[in-house]
Amino acid sequence: MKISFTLNNKKVSIDTEPTKRLLDVLREDFKMMEVKESCGEGECGACTVLLDDKPVTSCLLNIIHVEGKKVFTSEGLSKKFLGKLLIDCFDETNAVQCGFCFPGFLVTSYHYLKTDGEANLEKIKVALSGNICRCTGYQKIFESVMLACLRNDSTGGKS
Amino acid sequence: MKFYKPDNLNELLGYINNLENKFYLLAGGTDINVQIKNGFINDEEIIYINHLDELRNIEDSERELKLGTLVTFAEILNSDLISNNFPFLQESLKNFASPLLQNMATIGGNIANGSPTADVLPLLLVLEAKLELVSSNSSRVVEIKDYFTGYKKTLLKSDEIIKNIILSKDKYHLFTKKLYKKVGARNALTIAKAAIACLIKTNNQVIEDFVIAAGSLNEFARRLYRVENYLIGKKFSELDYTEIETLLRKEITPISDIRSDKEYRFQVFYNLLENFLTV
Numbered sequence: 001m002k003i004s005f006t007l008n009n010k011k012v013s014i015d016t017e018p019t020k021r022l023l024d025v026l027r028e029d030f031k032m033m034e035v036k037e038s039c040g041e042g043e044c045g046a047c048t049v050l051l052d053d054k055p056v057t058s059c060l061l062n063i064i065h066v067e068g069k070k071v072f073t074s075e076g077l078s079k080k081f082l083g084k085l086l087i088d089c090f091d092e093t094n095a096v097q098c099g100f101c102f103p104g105f106l107v108t109s110y111h112y113l114k115t116d117g118e119a120n121l122e123k124i125k126v127a128l129s130g131n132i133c134r135c136t137g138y139q140k141i142f143e144s145v146m147l148a149c150l151r152n153d154s155t156g157g158k159s
Numbered sequence: 160m161k162f163y164k165p166d167n168l169n170e171l172l173g174y175i176n177n178l179e180n181k182f183y184l185l186a187g188g189t190d191i192n193v194q195i196k197n198g199f200i201n202d203e204e205i206i207y208i209n210h211l212d213e214l215r216n217i218e219d220s221e222r223e224l225k226l227g228t229l230v231t232f233a234e235i236l237n238s239d240l241i242s243n244n245f246p247f248l249q250e251s252l253k254n255f256a257s258p259l260l261q262n263m264a265t266i267g268g269n270i271a272n273g274s275p276t277a278d279v280l281p282l283l284l285v286l287e288a289k290l291e292l293v294s295s296n297s298s299r300v301v302e303i304k305d306y307f308t309g310y311k312k313t314l315l316k317s318d319e320i321i322k323n324i325i326l327s328k329d330k331y332h333l334f335t336k337k338l339y340k341k342v343g344a345r346n347a348l349t350i351a352k353a354a355i356a357c358l359i360k361t362n363n364q365v366i367e368d369f370v371i372a373a374g375s376l377n378e379f380a381r382r383l384y385r386v387e388n389y390l391i392g393k394k395f396s397e398l399d400y401t402e403i404e405t406l407l408r409k410e411i412t413p414i415s416d417i418r419s420d421k422e423y424r425f426q427v428f429y430n431l432l433e434n435f436l437t438v
């Protein structure tokens with residue numbers, strides 16, 4: 001079945017099994033290796049992407065789910081103002097350890113920054129509760145997102 | 160894997176009416192893709208329905224709220240209609256899976272998957288929800304308390320789908336205190352070891368009405384009528400907790416599995432109920 005969608009702001013289409021997982025299409029057909037697979041059951045968030053601007057686990061989506069929709073992966077983030085801000089904050093606070101969960105955390109954090117953005121630790125914890133870091137560096141990750149929220153506030157929330 | 164994508168609800172119902180093969184409806188995909196991954200779904204036909212927006216409405220009327228089967232948990236958590244009418248439902252579902260899964264998982268899917276641990280079931284049971292089941296040539300409304308008949312067994316016929324979940328506003332506002340608690344290993348993404356939902360109406364220390372439902376403690380989520388019948392009409396000072404424990408043991412038949420053992424499940428459920436009645 002031919003499925004068309006927007007991938008990181010580019011229109012793309014692919015002829016494949018409609019039940020093929022979005023995660024597999026992104027990694028195998030589009031070579032987007034930043035989308036990671038860990039649990040494959042929606043528990044770890046390593047494969048998080050934005051679907052029509054909402055964070056979802058791409059391991060639990062089939063390619064048919066994205067027909068006519070917008071998919072956004074962490075790859076495009078460094079070109080976005082808020083994405084760059086986030087990456088700098090993760091970098092400065094040394095929040096990234098092994099790095100495997102990082103693309104998922106970035107996508108979810110970016111969504112939080114864009115839609116809420118309040119420097120509120122409890123809210124950030126809830127927003128990131130679907131992403132797991134097995135190096136268990138959560139404090140640094142929360143600090144990074146807090147820092148990004150504060151910096152974004154000081155720029156007047158420009159995105 | 161055979162695949163079909165209908166253009167609308169009528170086409171879907173006509174198609175499954177003539178289908179002999181076993182099939183699964185693919186909505187948000189959060190349960191079904193785990194089952195595919197674990198090899199539980201192989202030759203069955205997959206019918207995609209997540210694009211059928213006619214199944215995604217929340218309809219408000221004077222006496223009830225109708226939720227389309229494809230309403231997602233994120234939509235429930237953000238809906239003003241639900242926060243105005245059933246704030247308890249919204250508050251209780253905040254810890255449903257994770258924000259990532261809330262964006263895809265649907266209320267109809269949580270019911271249809273049939274898991275005894277489904278978060279929404281104890282809530283729908285105490286709210287006395289009804290399900291509108293439709294096929295190409297019939298439509299009926301059943302009470303959620305009657306819907307499950309065994310482990311993953313339901314009243315749904317092979318040519319029917321759950322179209323709407325209907326919540327009545329008639330009794331809800333009469334309850335004076337409400338509890339929903341899911342006990343699991345952590346807060347986010349937890350699958351319940353035990354879940355309790357109860358609503359109580361009291362007047363001068365007398366229990367005038369009481370409804371309670373349990374999740375994860377039987378082969379399917381269910382109301383606990385013996386406990387309800389014992390409590391209704393009694394004063395709090397008359398309650399015999401040994402009797403409540405005995406009744407509870409008759410009503411719930413917890414299993415031991417990978418997530419917990421049965422004695423723990425029973426005890427934690429009893430403690431939650433006792434705490435609700437005494438604090």
